[in-house]
Amino acid sequence: MAEEGKSTVRAVERALDILICFTAGKDLVMTEIAERTGLHKSTVHRMLATLEDKGFIERDRVTDRYRLGMRVWELSAHLSRTDDPAVIWQPEMERLRDKLGETVSIYVRDGSERIRIQAVQSNQPVRRVAPIGARLPLYAGASSKVLIAYADPLVREEIFGDPSWLFTIDLDQYKMQLADITEQGYATSFEEREPGAAAFSAPIFGREGKLVAALSVSGPASRMTMDKMRDAAPILLEASKRMSTMMK
Template identity: 55%
Template sequence: MEEAKSTVRAVERALDVLLCYTDATELTLTEISSKVSLHKSTVYRLLASLEAKGFLVRESDGDKYRLGFSIWELAAHMSQSDDPGMILLPEMERLRDQVNETISLYVRDGRERVRVQAVQSNHAIRRVAPIGARMPLFVGASSKILLAFGEAEVQEQAMLEAELAGILREPFLQQLHETRKAGYATSVEEREPGAAALAAPVFNRAGKLVAALAVSGPSNRLTLEAMLEQAPVVIEAARRMGTMLR
């Protein structure tokens, strides 16, 4: 039993190391050790095992590690038939060309939202949206969509975390009510200074919430007035996307 627990723990630690690359392309042993809160000697052994299986590659200087080809080999065999990130990419590009701002697609994963697809704006000054980025569920336009049209227990859990972050319950719930009524959500500098976003829900043909479709950009360009004008376009794009999903 102890051996089994040890084996599972080693697997979990190795997966934690790989998950460090959701927001980085190269990491040092020290950086990974800090991220996973493990001693360097333990992390070094994990890195050696992952490198041997091709999941990580050590750079020629020997100091940094990046993802290896085994990751891409696995990704190449993922089924794309139900992957909204792949199915909806052409429509996201179409929306980007209409509004000329960065377009993102978010899904809920536990207590966070994850950006699963993005199309960058053509503006020189733009909102850069890295795929795989994780954000809290209680702040931002996309979070409002995922909560307002999501399950009650998810809303309550997010509400508890929001209160811990100093967000008042009643105004928070009122925002969710207004989001459901309007069919879209906006945010201006809620998560980071100088950024604004507009989001709408994507429902599949069975009426189930699948994702949040978001337009984001600098707040001095993507003003509240501009977002109100763009809202019907984004809602319609989200509706079209929903008809493409099973």
């Protein structure tokens, strides 16, 4: 019994050693992880598969490189750390809220869902309340479009093929919309997921120009008309650029 307990603790130590490998902030291939941890490749492979299944690790299926997964972001949303991106970004989010007067949120993708990891509420009496940690489907909303538009092509196809995807969506038209988003740099949504609500969103990039998160401004559709969102787009894009710089 004691030997079994020791084995279980060792498995936890190995999993944590693998996660610690990513403190340098770069994506790694399996051989690099094995070298850094001193573990056999077969052990690393098993550990990575479990961590990926639980959302703590993500594998880029194009380059076969690993990175920290969205579960880490979800946990960090409940921490107060000066090096947490959600905390680092908050002053910029507050400035954006003060300029536009609406609720500002940060979303990251986790499989076929998006997670709100940070939010700054509007000060207006009628506003959209954005609870941190909320999970929403990827098939609707401005931030969802950003998270899909700037994802790797293989990831996009996996999203479209997921059973949770809304199959009533015309994929050809949707892909054309995604192309427009990458060209103009931001996405909009008007009563797509929720009646009476509107939002627009821009990408936040990290090292090597990789998508990190989506910056979103949301509010009542009566205030956030399409014309107003287009007029405010330069302000949103400038904020997202500054937040991207913080990640480099």
